[in-house]
Amino acid sequence: MTFGKGCHLHLIDGSAFIFRAYHALPPLTRKSDGLPIGAVAGFCNMLQRYIDGNNGSDAATHVAVIFDYSGKSFRNDLYDQYKANRPPAPEDLVPQFPLTREATRAFNIACEEIEGYEADDIIATLAHQARDAGGRVTIVSSDKDLMQLVGDGVEMLDPMKNKRIDREGVMEKFGVGPERVVDVQALAGDSVDNVPGAPGIGVKTAALLINEYGSLEELLDRAEEIKQPKRRQTLIEKRDQIEMSKKLVQLDCHMELDFTLDDLEVRDPDPEVLMHFLAEMEFRTLTKRIADQIGVEPPAIKDTDPRGAEPGEADTPEELPFKPEDYECVRDAAALAGWIAQARERGYVAVDTETTGLDEMRADLVGISLCIEPGKACYIPLAHKDGADDLFGSDNLAEGQMPLDEALDLLKPVLEDESVLKIGQNMKYDAKIFARYGVDVAPIDDTMLMSYAMNAGLHGHGMDTLSERYLGHTPIPIKSLLGSGKSQITFDRVPVDDAVKYAAEDADITLRLWQLFKPQLHQTRVTTVYETLERPLVPVLARMEMDGIKVDRDTLSRMSNAFAQKMAGFEAELYELAGHEFNVQSPAQVGAILFEEMGLEGGKKTKTGQWSTPADVLEDLATEHDFAARVLDYRQLQKLKSTYTDALQDHIHPETGRVHTSYLQSGANTGRLSSNDPNLQNIPVRSEEGRRIREAFVADEGKVLLSLDYSQIELRILAEIAGIDALKQAFKDGLDIHAMTASEMFDVPLGEMTPEIRRRAKAINFGVIYGISAFGLARNLRIPRAEAQDFITRYFERFPGIRTYMDETKEFAKEHGFVKTLFGRKINTPEITAKGPRAGFAQRAAINAPIQGTAADVIRRAMIRMPAAIEGLPAKMLLQVHDELLFEVDADRAEDVIARAREVMESAAAPAVHLSVPLTVDAGQGANWAEAH
């Protein structure tokens, strides 16, 4: 058939398919020889799904998969830095590139690439040819660089979201029509492709300018007319760079091709060729499925393992499509009872709650969703309001909801049933909500924590990330229901029909992730980490967060006023010194005064071209210049006031009078917790003035606060892991470890130790934990770099085990792509193979992770055991600050609690790990945190 009117050309962006397939699947290998083939498997799966969907009136008559030619393109001749930021393709992906070409040909689809050009140029040329011939074109890609081609019968199809992008779609994305997209891109640049553009101008501003002036050329010619001085200057000065950027983003639609549109006609695959290829790749499930589909016998696949299929074999999981319309809305007890019966029958159910907000202490329950098996999910609306559209909303409950109490009465037995596993994504949230309604959810599994145990360091563990990555599915965005900004509504105002699709989908995704992750935990050898360090911590943290800590508003308020007064004084003094008013809070303005108006030397600029004025620079200037000293004074108070005395008051819960932080269990790659809303892990302590903020953290009447903290835990763990006998002995003997290090290094007897020498040794000890470098140590101690290097050399001579540990850890990370704590926690280090400055970062992080991570594991173990240890005592564990636990206890039982808690903390490593170094815990008590610490 000659290509012409009535024809429909599909152009598939092959590279996008490959990368998506690579990231969507675990790193599968071919069983017989270990060849990595995960991306090929995913690629074939996607091609097959594409073919399945290509029917009906909109079907393609012609199709091609277009690839990038490896190596440089003509754009590198225009600009040698083009795409220079791109990291090299992952090692195990490289051998799969040619295989994806083979796969395309096996499916009998035209497969094109041309040396010196990018796939986008070929796509552009073909799209133009097809349009000129009177046909339609669909570009299967989500690459924004291709949007310039849209219009006049050319559309894009985003395969991730299954969304078509037409003129309006382009307008939405770029603020201009397709014909002006390159102009906007030329101005905005692209950090991913390293297209420079015009510095300081983003897509929004670019669109504004292009719309005002009509075109890039017009804009550049009339740049003098622009009112904003900075913008005008940029456009005039960077004209060449902008024009070059346009050449970089402009696709070439007039390439010489050695094939024609007619060569791209859709053809059926040759079953024999296709089967042979799939069998060669040893795809078992996929081969069988496609064989069934085209009605042939699947070929035998050689099986080198006589035991047959193993988990993790080269195969793709069956994918069931998401069908929001199939989710059930549960409106009465009978329907709910049916779902509960199914959950009991299976012994597990995915659960998700919908509420009026993100703060579990304040949000109210709006509905509950359940999922029994992939695709089979329901939503139980409980507190939706009607009249979501009217301005003030309505307090009337929407029709067709069962009473909340009735639903909870039915659900409570199964949610608390030991024999039914409740699966959630971030279950701590849901468990806290349920707890406020009198339901103690247990036992649980948590897909967020499963991902964290397996994939810490590789990516985030939020549901959207996991769904896209592992299910190839983009969940309905919550913003599409709630809106954003000022007009944002709460979930109870969402119409029930919309809520069903969103909420049930979340439970559905959670269940699918769980099914995928459960076997992977074993394969990645982190089941023990998940079951002993992650899952059991959930109820412990939930309890601590719900208990909260009492904070005295009056104390904070008084301090706030005092700070404000002092700051006003500093401010006046600064204006005086500068000779004019300025914004003290603006580093740029402070820098301009110091380094321009006052003409001081040594100022550095940040990468954005502003003056940089961090505290250490100001400290050096402060001895000579009052101005720098006052800025430091001002900044300290500003920090204390805004972040602590002011913000903290807003976090006091109106009913409990206490502050309820939230711990994030999967936030820090090393296994540490983090604390937010508010962060109670960074309450000031180092400065005298700041420490007084801790006086506002108080014990309830008749009680005291206890603080127990591990002494030097990271150094002890370093001594243990690196096997440094001298350090270990020093800890056993209870010596001052920094003084002892100093004595060893500088040959000073302990009796003659000076604070200065000890300080240096202490800095080195900490430096070692961080993956020491001469530069870092020099900066910290403010000594010449050569001197710092001498210290390090001497340190390594005295403690040779340290260097061995560092070298071996780096080697291990390079070989495996992760490092481990003593308890088996994995911290992935994907950047370890990077080149350039990033290599250093990755290496130091890899050295630090086992030390910081093991310490984090130890205190987690202590926390998990603590509730049982203080059972029966009138005590609560309230806060964790990495190496410190804070308790609140009846004053007369403080000593009992200290004894038990200390015992738990000091023996927390056992029996899983025997430490040859003792862990010791210091304890304090008082009416407030300042006294207890």
Place this chain on the structure above:
DNA sequence: TGATTCACG
């Protein structure tokens, strides 16, 4: 939204 600064371990 990203950069800068600074609080903690």
Place this chain on the structure above:
DNA sequence: GACGTACGTGAATCAG
């Protein structure tokens, strides 16, 4: 030989 760096977090603020 130059490059550019101490490890891990969260929050407030400026600037665009």
